[in-house]
Amino acid sequence: xxxxxxKHSPKLMVLPVFIVLLLISLxxxxxxxxxxxxxxxxxxxxxxxxxxENYKKAFTDEIFGASLVNTLLFAFIVTTIQTFLGFVxxxxxxxxxxxxxxxxxxxxxxxxxxxxxxxxxxxLIYDPNSGFLNYYMxxxxxxxxxxxxxxxxxxxFPAIMFADIWQWTPFCFLLCLAALQSLPRDxxxxxxxxxxxxxxxxxxxxxxxxxxxVLVVFLFRFLIALKVFDLVYMLTFGGPGNSTQVASFxxxxxxxxxxxxxxAGALSILVLILISVLATGLTKGRDFLLRKLE
Amino acid sequence: xxxxxxxxxxxxxxxxxxxxxxxxTPAPSTGxxxxxxxxxxxxxxxxxxxxxxxxxxxxxxxxxxxxxxxxDWFKEExxxxxxxxxxxxxxxxxxxxxxxxxxxxxxxxxxxWYPGLGTLVENNVLENLDEWWKSKEAELKFDDFFEDYxxxxxxxxxxxxGIPYDGDMHLLWYNKELFAKHNVQAPTTxxxxxxxxxxxxxxxxxxxxxxxxxxxxxxxxxxxxxxxxRLGSYGGTFLDADGKPVINSPxxxxxxxxxxxxxxxxxxxxxxxxxxEALGGWFTxxxxxxxxxxxxxxxxxAPDASVIGGKWGVVALPKxxxxxxxxxxxxxxGFGMGVSTTAPNKELAYKFIEFVARPxxxxxxxxxxxxxxPVRKSTLEDPTFIKFAGEELVAAIKEGHKNLAPWPTDALWxxxxxxxxxxLSLALTGAKTPKQALDDTQAAWEKIIAENK
Numbered sequence: 046x047x048x049x050x051x052k053h054s055p056k057l058m059v060l061p062v063f064i065v066l067l068l069i070s071l072x073x074x075x076x077x078x079x080x081x082x083x084x085x086x087x088x089x090x091x092x093x094x095x096x097x098e099n100y101k102k103a104f105t106d107e108i109f110g111a112s113l114v115n116t117l118l119f120a121f122i123v124t125t126i127q128t129f130l131g132f133v134x135x136x137x138x139x140x141x142x143x144x145x146x147x148x149x150x151x152x153x154x155x156x157x158x159x160x161x162x163x164x165x166x167x168x169l170i171y172d173p174n175s176g177f178l179n180y181y182m183x184x185x186x187x188x189x190x191x192x193x194x195x196x197x198x199x200x201x202f203p204a205i206m207f208a209d210i211w212q213w214t215p216f217c218f219l220l221c222l223a224a225l226q227s228l229p230r231d232x233x234x235x236x237x238x239x240x241x242x243x244x245x246x247x248x249x250x251x252x253x254x255x256x257x258x259v260l261v262v263f264l265f266r267f268l269i270a271l272k273v274f275d276l277v278y279m280l281t282f283g284g285p286g287n288s289t290q291v292a293s294f295x296x297x298x299x300x301x302x303x304x305x306x307x308x309a310g311a312l313s314i315l316v317l318i319l320i321s322v323l324a325t326g327l328t329k330g331r332d333f334l335l336r337k338l339e
Numbered sequence: 340x341x342x343x344x345x346x347x348x349x350x351x352x353x354x355x356x357x358x359x360x361x362x363x364t365p366a367p368s369t370g371x372x373x374x375x376x377x378x379x380x381x382x383x384x385x386x387x388x389x390x391x392x393x394x395x396x397x398x399x400x401x402x403x404x405x406x407x408x409x410x411d412w413f414k415e416e417x418x419x420x421x422x423x424x425x426x427x428x429x430x431x432x433x434x435x436x437x438x439x440x441x442x443x444x445x446x447x448x449x450x451x452w453y454p455g456l457g458t459l460v461e462n463n464v465l466e467n468l469d470e471w472w473k474s475k476e477a478e479l480k481f482d483d484f485f486e487d488y489x490x491x492x493x494x495x496x497x498x499x500x501g502i503p504y505d506g507d508m509h510l511l512w513y514n515k516e517l518f519a520k521h522n523v524q525a526p527t528t529x530x531x532x533x534x535x536x537x538x539x540x541x542x543x544x545x546x547x548x549x550x551x552x553x554x555x556x557x558x559x560x561x562x563x564x565x566x567x568x569r570l571g572s573y574g575g576t577f578l579d580a581d582g583k584p585v586i587n588s589p590x591x592x593x594x595x596x597x598x599x600x601x602x603x604x605x606x607x608x609x610x611x612x613x614x615x616e617a618l619g620g621w622f623t624x625x626x627x628x629x630x631x632x633x634x635x636x637x638x639x640x641a642p643d644a645s646v647i648g649g650k651w652g653v654v655a656l657p658k659x660x661x662x663x664x665x666x667x668x669x670x671x672x673g674f675g676m677g678v679s680t681t682a683p684n685k686e687l688a689y690k691f692i693e694f695v696a697r698p699x700x701x702x703x704x705x706x707x708x709x710x711x712x713p714v715r716k717s718t719l720e721d722p723t724f725i726k727f728a729g730e731e732l733v734a735a736i737k738e739g740h741k742n743l744a745p746w747p748t749d750a751l752w753x754x755x756x757x758x759x760x761x762x763l764s765l766a767l768t769g770a771k772t773p774k775q776a777l778d779d780t781q782a783a784w785e786k787i788i789a790e791n792k
Contacts (some may be wrong), residue, residue: 087440088462173607173620197612198768284557285610286765301433303754304458
């Protein structure tokens with residue numbers, strides 16, 4: 046009896062954690078999966094089992110297709126720029142000791158700002174009639190007349206991207222700075238003794254050593270960026286036209302504006318699958334890149 | 340593999356059971372239960388009979404001041420505390436539905452945007468008030484409500500689910516100073532509107548002053564409202580008398596053509612202009628005309644609110660052209676107030692809507708700045724209101740009531756308004772022609788209606 050208990054005790058001890066994880070992650074997921082096979086509304090969950098009809102509809106839904114393309118473009122562009130800028134800033138700051146505290150505090154400010162407030166700030170900045178961006182652009186003669194950044198289909202998405210870059214570059218900067226400052230000093234001392242140039246030190250030492258962490262930063266940020274919602278909701282509501290329609294916002298519209306919860310569930314599952322495939326691909330890509338750098 | 344299937348099946352069953360436990364959807368309410376639960380029409384006991392009790396009132400952010408006034412006045416009279424649950428105006432329907440369907444059941448009284456009334460009724464969010472209306476009709480003078488508001492703000496399939504609270508029709512506001520400067524008159528047709536807008540914009544080139552502000556941001560309430568201002572006046576409608584879509588009718592296409600033609604002369608850029616942007620232009624004297632609700636005069640004249648206090652004029656919306664053209668007032672927005680089926684304090688909730696429905700309270704909340712527009716005929720005739728709003732506004736409101744153009748209130752409307760919003764936005768940006776945008780909307784609507792038969 047005692048030996049049996051002893052044998053199973055590790056599993057028993059893990060059981061509470063397993064149950065909690067099950068409840069907080071798997072159950073909602075399975076709920077969404079279940080509901081995606083139905084014609085549910087908010088008041089009638091699990092209404093009319095229709096198998097894969099919602100999924101079939103999703104594959105012919107042009108707005109959903111366009112929103113996925115927009116989402117991927119958004120995530121890739123902002124993440125690339127944020128990681129690059131974050132790394133460049135961190136590299137420039139890594140040896141700065143006196144002001145590093147101040148820089149880190151300043152970098153934290155956009156991160157501390159609630160996303161809705163960030164969106165409001167940028168909405169005011171972009172305003173064609175009273176925003177300071179238009180004001181100074183006209184003062185300096187760069188614009189002849191006011192530009193409606195959020196009202197022009199060609200400019201609205203870049204405008205949202207810019208706001209996102211402003212908010213999230215500090216995140217990449219801080220993580221890259223931490224990665225750079227944690228690198229061992231010995232290889233650099235050896236390189237100095239050998240007379241290596243600054244470029245050689247960067248290319249042969251810094252980059253290979255810091256690349257794993259920077260790629261993790263890219264991966265994290267990419268996955269977060271795929272879920273962009275707040276800036277689109279506050280700045281453009283997916284417009285003008287469908288030029289800033291992204292997957293999260295479209296799913297919100299289907300679920301909470303049209304109350305079509307079953308279809309919203311199917312769209313959510315499809316986005317989840319897409320993100321999982323991308324995350325796996327990026328992880329494999331990261332391993333490949335690291336091997337190359339070595 | 341077999342084990343995995345068993346585990347997954349069990350998990351699905353568990354999650355569905357948990358979901359079922361979370362559903363606290365009440366049975367559809369009928370006139371009967373509501374009537375028995377509604378307090379009798381008796382005189383309130385002396386003192387403050389509801390002292391110590393609380394009521395949760397779901398309201399929208401633009402009506403926050405008005406709601407706080409109601410809360411204060413109600414507390415003065417009954418002793419009850421009203422907690423405001425304030426949400427953005429475009430989230431109020433989903434918040435009310437979720438409160439009931441999720442089982443949260445925190446809200447007693449719902450202030451609802453009337454196009455969402457069908458959705459609220461379909462989801463059993465609101466108590467049926469038929470019996471309550473009958474019992475209170477004489478005492479609260481329901482025949483004093485404007486007939487058009489009395490039905491469209493409260494009624495689905497002939498049954499009452501709320502009281503009229505905010506009569507939000509659009510009128511055309513103009514800046515008298517700018518009009519005098521450019522020697523133009525308030526337009527009576529959309530063709531004249533275009534000419535006036537063009538005249539001012541071109542004459543003020545380089546001064547950041549524009550003939551008109553057109554709200555075209557891609558938000559259903561805003562964009563469809565702006566379109567309906569033209570659609571109704573050209574004689575078009577969203578649906579015909581049988582509920583069939585007629586959104587690509589010649590009148591509708593002409594209305595959207597007119598809207599698109601006005602865009603180049605409007606405050607830049609209509610696709611990004613929502614309330615804040617339009618009001619910013621209006622208050623700073625940078626726009627000549629704006630289509631807005633009837634409380635704009637009071638907002639403009641409020642101390643330090645604008646540079647054009649007392650310098651505005653208001654008329655009914657311009658008329659379209661063509662055989663069906665007429666002067667209309669679009670009921671863009673408009674709010675009713677109802678009792679939640681899962682109200683924690685139902686008796687107090689009924690007391691609160693009774694309080695709000697009283698003619699004296701209506702006059703009180705219509706004569707302070709708070710964004711609430713008159714729903715009672717007596718308010719419009721009252722000298723206090725005429726002094727507060729001005730005779731010009733009162734005349735424009737009366738003109739508007741001759742032909743009110745409301746939004747549909749059917750439960751399907753929330754599904755229908757999304758493709759319309761998308762396509763209008765595409766037409767405004769030039770990605771689709773007006774005809775193409777409305778043809779695509781018609782096709783989308785026919786599909787949605789067929790799917791939901």
